[in-house]
Amino acid sequence: MIEILLFAGLKEKTGQNKITWHEGSLTVGELKEKLSAKVPGLEQIDYVMIAVNEAYAQDDQVINEGDVVALIPPVSGG
Amino acid sequence: MIEILLFAGLKEKTGQNKITWHEGSLTVGELKEKLSAKVPGLEQIDYVMIAVNEAYAQDDQVINEGDVVALIPPVSGG
């Protein structure tokens, strides 16, 4: 099980601040594809960064059971 | 009569914070020459700027009766 956190516009589009995912290990790139295909509001996920356990992750990074994933749309702090 | 204000190191070198000058009109350049010749501690006045009535003045500016002159050694604020 992995937890996927959503923020800002993605939270509003999906109506969820957390998605719990029950598939086994997969890469960041695979997760993005699946989310894009399955979750309404996440169709256009290309512009979103992925953080795994609070660090930005590349598409080839493997996500394991218990990891906390976050979808990070373009930031606008400051 | 003109008043000549001294600050910082020049005040210490001459032991005075104000010199009252009784000559008639003269230019900034002339005043510098006279101060350098006559006032102990002001021999090396070349590195000093002159302000007349609180504004930096060039050597050819005329100083008139009642003007307030200040000797401004290199500044070091900030």
Added chain:
Amino acid sequence: MGKLFEIVDSPIIVQDVINKVIDPNAGAINTFIGTVREMTKGKKTLYLEYEAYIPMAETQLGRIGDEIRSKWPEAKTAITHRIGRLDISDIAVVICVSTPHRDAAFKASRHAIERIKEIVPIWKKEHWENGDFWVGNQLETKSYPEGHPTGGESQ
């Protein structure tokens, strides 16, 4: 004193952030304060809402502090960013950097604000008279072809 790199949901006291970087060997402190501006390109902002992925945002602010330390080893950095609803002229972010000499303080402070806008998971929602939108998101003009922001991400 609070943490050097902090997300808060209440007003930021600038002096509190300055106090974190005061140092007998500092001769210069540069402070950058980001405030809520009323007019942007002729449109009037009513208020802003900031949201953060708090633990990661604090980690990323600390990373900016590390970047500054690696370029200017004597620098001390503190950054506080506020989230929640902010009204016009409210302070969103305070960056303080102290260094022995002024050049580094200016450069490091500038580095910090640029990097906040690149790598720190904080989002701003503008509320206008005619609606609202998440800045940098709704328009979707900004994309990351490499899947992550560039500049030091893989160091």
Added chain:
Amino acid sequence: MGKLFEIVDSPIIVQDVINKVIDPNAGAINTFIGTVREMTKGKKTLYLEYEAYIPMAETQLGRIGDEIRSKWPEAKTAITHRIGRLDISDIAVVICVSTPHRDAAFKASRHAIERIKEIVPIWKKEHWENGDFWVGNQLETKSYPEGHPTGGESQ
């Protein structure tokens, strides 16, 4: 509120200076704080003494504000410089510039501190363990061949 360009002989409250430039159309405030540093080139400073030609110093600070306004018309600037005895970490000068966008705030604040060191009649005396001297004077290495500091003096 006090004046926008001010010489004082008591401790400077940074927030008081910031308050003078807060503006609904400002999105950025850059604050430069000059503090008394303990070590300079391996020598230990005990304390500093600042002296000013007060009325002219305030006029010249205002002139720096005018220079900033001419380059960045939307900028608001406030500068307070302290004189008298200052101990280690005491604040000697606070510069605050607010602008709609951050680039101008950084540049204007930097402009202000550089110009203070050029055209404002304020002098600093360093007190070391082994004596004291007026900075920029005792060494007499800095001279003004044109009789006045350059850059905008005759504008």
